[in-house]
Amino acid sequence: INASTAYGTCSEQISPFGGLLGLTKVLDLFDFEKHFNEGYHAPSRETQLGDYAMVMGLVMLLFIGFNRIWHFVYLRLEPMLCGIFSVDKLPASSAYWRYLDSLGINQAQSLLRIMSRLREQAWKRCGIQYSYIAIDIDATVENHLWRSGRRTGRP
Numbered sequence: 328i329n330a331s332t333a334y335g336t337c338s339e340q341i342s343p344f345g346g347l348l349g350l351t352k353v354l355d356l357f358d359f360e361k362h363f364n365e366g367y368h369a370p371s372r373e374t375q376l377g378d379y380a381m382v383m384g385l386v387m388l389l390f391i392g393f394n395r396i397w398h399f400v401y402l403r404l405e406p407m408l409c410g411i412f413s414v415d416k417l418p419a420s421s422a423y424w425r426y427l428d429s430l431g432i433n434q435a436q437s438l439l440r441i442m443s444r445l446r447e448q449a450w451k452r453c454g455i456q457y458s459y460i461a462i463d464i465d466a467t468v469e470n471h472l473w474r475s476g477r478r479t480g481r482p
């Protein structure tokens with residue numbers, strides 16, 4: 328980005344936290360909550376906010392730019408986030424840790440399926456149609472476990 332980089336303006340304001348309102352609009356456009364409720368395999372741990380709100384809380388924390396769950400301490404009373412979740416205050420960061428600890432392989436697989444559905448919807452909305460997708464795997468790296476009597480990794 329330099330002085331010659333083209334830019335424009337729009338009529339909507341961007342939220343102070345990197346566009347959370349824009350994120351919620353996109354998620355609403357793709358009907359994310361419906362896909363989440365249909366495809367998510369809930370863990371055995373029940374939460375007061377529900378699985379959707381807990382996962383969305385973690386997603387929004389990453390979207391804002393915080394990379395540690397402990398940062399919820401700084402955002403618990405943030406009016407914009409509380410408004411998005413329709414609560415007076417967000418749960419303590421320990422609640423998110425306990426929820427994250429309860430997740431397993433079933434939740435990971437269901438989140439991958441949900442992401443696949445959303446990606447498919449995004450491609451349809453953009454008019455992108457692929458008849459096939461090529462996955463390029465670099466097969467040039469050889470794995471040499473034993474060479475000259477000693478264990479080694481990559482050559």
